[in-house]
Amino acid sequence: MFIHLLAGSLVFLLFGKFFDFEVGRMYLLLGAFWGIVPDPISYILSWAVKFNKWSHTHRDNFSHSIFFPGIVLVIAVLLDYKMVIAVGVAMLTHPFLDLIGIGWGVKLFYPLSKKTYKMFYRGRVLTAWNQDEVDVEADKFGDDDWVRNIYFRLNVIGASEWLSLAGFLLLVAMY
Numbered sequence: 001m002f003i004h005l006l007a008g009s010l011v012f013l014l015f016g017k018f019f020d021f022e023v024g025r026m027y028l029l030l031g032a033f034w035g036i037v038p039d040p041i042s043y044i045l046s047w048a049v050k051f052n053k054w055s056h057t058h059r060d061n062f063s064h065s066i067f068f069p070g071i072v073l074v075i076a077v078l079l080d081y082k083m084v085i086a087v088g089v090a091m092l093t094h095p096f097l098d099l100i101g102i103g104w105g106v107k108l109f110y111p112l113s114k115k116t117y118k119m120f121y122r123g124r125v126l127t128a129w130n131q132d133e134v135d136v137e138a139d140k141f142g143d144d145d146w147v148r149n150i151y152f153r154l155n156v157i158g159a160s161e162w163l164s165l166a167g168f169l170l171l172v173a174m175y
């Protein structure tokens with residue numbers, strides 16, 4: 001969750017240097033917005049906010065597909081508009097982070113393929129799941145209290161999330 005804020009703002013920082021944009025606080029916040037925007041969009045599309053073991057279902061739509069930021073990137077190339085490229089790349093960090101982070105992965109190629117992809121899970125580098133398999137996994141290993149267990153108990157993902165938030169806030173504060 002928080003890592004999306006950091007990733008989006010870092011992409012904007014990078015493109016700021018690269019394209020010579022003026023990097024300021026608002027600019028970095030904008031990057032963070034584009035990094036996390038697939039989540040609110042997915043909640044709107046799926047019309048459900050669940051903070052239990054079924055919260056991964058919010059990713060089961062176009063919002064977490066690489067084609068979503070991909071469309072933004074194609075528009076950017078057609079228009080040759082630097083800012084849109086930065087937006088597209090910031091958004092693209094989202095599905096790839098969700099590939100590794102909390103949950104069962106993402107439907108990277110939705111709607112072309114409804115398979116859910118997950119990296120580094122149970123000793124496998126890449127797992128490609130059908131919906132049924134994801135649901136079985138979520139039912140078996142899902143955590144109805146993941147918000148508390150990840151964010152308020154000591155663990156690697158939780159720690160990296162809080163560090164991401166701290167890094168993001170620090171970055172914004174520096175400008």
Ligand SMILES: [Zn+2]
Pocket residue numbers: 038039059064094098
């Ligand atoms: Zn997400």
